Amino acid sequence: MLEELLERAEAHIPKGYDPTLYKIRHSVAHIMAQAVVERFPDAKPTIGPPIEDRFYYDFEMSKPPHEDDLAWIEDRMREIIKGRHRFEVREVTHEEALALFEDNPYKIELIEELISQNGATPLTVYQHDSFIDLCRGPHLPHTGYIKPNGIKLLSIAGAYWRGDAKRTQLTRIYGTAWKNRTQLDEFLRHIEEAKARDHRVLGRKLELFMFSDKVGPGLPMWLPAGATLRETLIDFLRNEQLRRGYEHVSAPHIGHLDLYKTSGHYPYYSDSQFPAMETHEMDGYLLKPMNCPHHVLMYAHKRRSYRDLPVKLAEFGQVYRYEQTGELGGLTRVRGFTVDDGHIFCRHDQVEEEIRDCVDLALQVLSALDFKDFSVQLSLRDPDNHEKYTGSEENWNASEEAMRRVVDEMNLDTHEELGEAAFYGPKIDFKVRDALGRSWQLGTVQLDYNLPERFDLWYTGADDQHHRPAMIHRAPFGSLERFIGVLIEHCAGAFPFWLAPEQVRVMSISERFVDYAREVLDKLQQDGLRATLDVRSEKIGYKIREAQLLKIPYMVVIGAREVEQNHISVRARSGDDLGSMSMDSFLEFIHKERFPSMNGGSD
RNA sequence: GCCAACGUAGCUCAGUGGUAGAGCAGCUCACUCGUAAUGAGCAGGUCGCCGGUUCAAGUCCGGCCGUUGGCUCCA
Numbered sequence: 001m002l003e004e005l006l007e008r009a010e011a012h013i014p015k016g017y018d019p020t021l022y023k024i025r026h027s028v029a030h031i032m033a034q035a036v037v038e039r040f041p042d043a044k045p046t047i048g049p050p051i052e053d054r055f056y057y058d059f060e061m062s063k064p065p066h067e068d069d070l071a072w073i074e075d076r077m078r079e080i081i082k083g084r085h086r087f088e089v090r091e092v093t094h095e096e097a098l099a100l101f102e103d104n105p106y107k108i109e110l111i112e113e114l115i116s117q118n119g120a121t122p123l124t125v126y127q128h129d130s131f132i133d134l135c136r137g138p139h140l141p142h143t144g145y146i147k148p149n150g151i152k153l154l155s156i157a158g159a160y161w162r163g164d165a166k167r168t169q170l171t172r173i174y175g176t177a178w179k180n181r182t183q184l185d186e187f188l189r190h191i192e193e194a195k196a197r198d199h200r201v202l203g204r205k206l207e208l209f210m211f212s213d214k215v216g217p218g219l220p221m222w223l224p225a226g227a228t229l230r231e232t233l234i235d236f237l238r239n240e241q242l243r244r245g246y247e248h249v250s251a252p253h254i255g256h257l258d259l260y261k262t263s264g265h266y267p268y269y270s271d272s273q274f275p276a277m278e279t280h281e282m283d284g285y286l287l288k289p290m291n292c293p294h295h296v297l298m299y300a301h302k303r304r305s306y307r308d309l310p311v312k313l314a315e316f317g318q319v320y321r322y323e324q325t326g327e328l329g330g331l332t333r334v335r336g337f338t339v340d341d342g343h344i345f346c347r348h349d350q351v352e353e354e355i356r357d358c359v360d361l362a363l364q365v366l367s368a369l370d371f372k373d374f375s376v377q378l379s380l381r382d383p384d385n386h387e388k389y390t391g392s393e394e395n396w397n398a399s400e401e402a403m404r405r406v407v408d409e410m411n412l413d414t415h416e417e418l419g420e421a422a423f424y425g426p427k428i429d430f431k432v433r434d435a436l437g438r439s440w441q442l443g444t445v446q447l448d449y450n451l452p453e454r455f456d457l458w459y460t461g462a463d464d465q466h467h468r469p470a471m472i473h474r475a476p477f478g479s480l481e482r483f484i485g486v487l488i489e490h491c492a493g494a495f496p497f498w499l500a501p502e503q504v505r506v507m508s509i510s511e512r513f514v515d516y517a518r519e520v521l522d523k524l525q526q527d528g529l530r531a532t533l534d535v536r537s538e539k540i541g542y543k544i545r546e547a548q549l550l551k552i553p554y555m556v557v558i559g560a561r562e563v564e565q566n567h568i569s570v571r572a573r574s575g576d577d578l579g580s581m582s583m584d585s586f587l588e589f590i591h592k593e594r595f596p597s598m599n600g601g602s603d
Numbered sequence: 604g605c606c607a608a609c610g611u612a613g614c615u616c617a618g619u620g621g622u623a624g625a626g627c628a629g630c631u632c633a634c635u636c637g638u639a640a641u642g643a644g645c646a647g648g649u650c651g652c653c654g655g656u657u658c659a660a661g662u663c664c665g666g667c668c669g670u671u672g673g674c675u676c677c678a
């Protein structure tokens with residue numbers, strides 16, 4: 001019977017999670033709860049699961065713990081661990097459970113929910129030392145399995161009960177626990193290293209972008225180096241889109257409120273919009289939160305024949321969304337950003353092929369920037385809540401099927417996520433992790449039967465009748481800002497040569513070689529390279545160090561030998577001295593790096 | 604928006620009631636140098652903003668602004 005209980009508990013460990021670590025963290029969470037309750041007798045424990053690399057426990061408490069409280073709790077946890085207390089599991093009846101936790105409304109709520117879900121199945125409680133908790137397990141046999149120096153409390157945060165902002169805000173304490181001290185130190189070192197590749201830190205060091213209170217939170221300004229990065233990425237994608245039959249358009253940054261009423265975006269999105277501008281006209285104008293309605297109007301500005309389709313309109317369009325203050329962060333969540341937006345208007349029989357092309361483009365973008373570790377999410381409707389979505393059942397089923405077929409055919413390792421679809425249609429989302437392991441949605445492909453309906457779009461078919469086109473929204477980068485933020489962390493600021501804001505820096509060893517250095521710079525620039533000159537009267541080691549910190553791909557050193565042989569000396573940012581060579585051999589050497597690799601996607 | 608921490612020179616940070624500090628960056632001068640930091644000197648701050656306590660506030664209290672982490676990988 002005990003065996004069976006333990007076996008059942010083991011089944012709750014998520015796949016891919018080291019079972020020992022899971023049990024350690026789960027057990028340490030209980031131990032922490034015990035220490036917290038000892039320190040704050042009024043604290044009511046709610047839930048405390050292991051999560052990736054760490055664990056947390058949420059409490060209702062009148063006063064959040066202070067830093068010295070955390071230190072006390074951590075010390076007390078080590079004491080408890082040393083007590084080698086057994087984790088005793090036992091089954092309890094519903095009545096027993098309700099009685100055990102009668103003074104804890106959160107546990108009562110959980111118990112009642114479990115009863116209504118699982119009916120007669122008995123609940124389990126785990127007890128160690130003085131602490132007993134409603135818990136499905138699993139846990140370690142006793143606290144002696146935990147290394148006291150393998151645990152650490154990390155931070156305090158507010159968290160809403162059941163994630164619902166309308167309910168009580170609880171105090172969440174995060175901690176981590178590992179099999180031993182070495183593993184813990186490694187984890188902590190990993191966090192420190194991640195900070196060094198944080199795009200906000202690198203953005204400052206490499207002078208890519210800045211923020212200013214005078215402009216406003218979440219409104220990045222691109223400095224010269226960052227702007228170059230942006231423009232280069234835009235050129236890359238624009239060329240690729242031209243190859244794929246897109247036409248580029250451009251729309252204003254504001255639009256009349258009526259536009260967004262027709263599109264259905266207003267007022268449903270009013271929370272995340274900058275307030276409408278007051279004008280002497282009736283309803284005023286809205287800072288555009290998305291480009292779709294503009295592109296829809298451009299599609300509709302003339303009669304379209306079935307022969308014209310697909311019509312593919314693309315724009316690097318600046319949009320503004322009023323994200324909650326607490327959500328803002330660096331470039332990954334901002335209030336003004338550029339969507340590499342594109343809208344495809346096509347016949348229903350073209351939908352699948354067009355989706356495939358969009359996915360192919362998104363994959364090509366990821367591949368050109370060497371993103372290998374991304375996940376593909378197929379975002380579908382919430383099956384229990386179809387009212388949240390617009391459009392016919394028929395269209396939805398067809399859309400979801402079409403998308404599923406595309407990812408299957410393209411052999412993408414995809415996970416389906418219910419309830420994550422847009423209100424107008426299913427999506428294929430590409431997600432990449434940042435330096436801290438947080439996952440961000442970058443590229444997206446979305447199918448939409450709603451906007452064509454709302455704007456009454458049509459084309460003339462072969463039968464001379466009006467037909468409704470389908471619409472695909474897609475953005476391979478997602479937003480330039482977020483993409484660049486994640487990209488900076490991905491390559492730790494060492495951008496591939498074709499993308500590097502500064503590709504080559506020419507530096508003279510002394511003032512005697514300045515003229516020749518200028519000549520070299522001129523040739524590089526004539527060849528279209530982004531090159532600069534450093535002829536300050538500093539030692540060459542100092543100049544190299546600076547260029548190295550800026551992660552400039554190639555450094556060209558000019559001294560007596562080079563002038564004499566009409567050569568240049570080249571050093572790569574990897575630290576490799578590539579030796580002396582002629583200008584032509586250098587240009588030939590870097591030729592293959594000058595353009596993004598085109599072997600992405602399914603070509 | 605909510606919880607917590609933080610906000611001092613361009614950057615990284617020290618300074619817990621008694622006349623604002625360091626390193627790096629910057630500027631000036633000297634050095635003319637061979638692959639990750641030459642030396643000396645100078646300059647640089649309404650201590651985020653507003654108010655309060657005090658003989659005295661960067662430091663204590665309150666409000667605001669901003670930044671960072673977190674806000675269902677569900678017993």
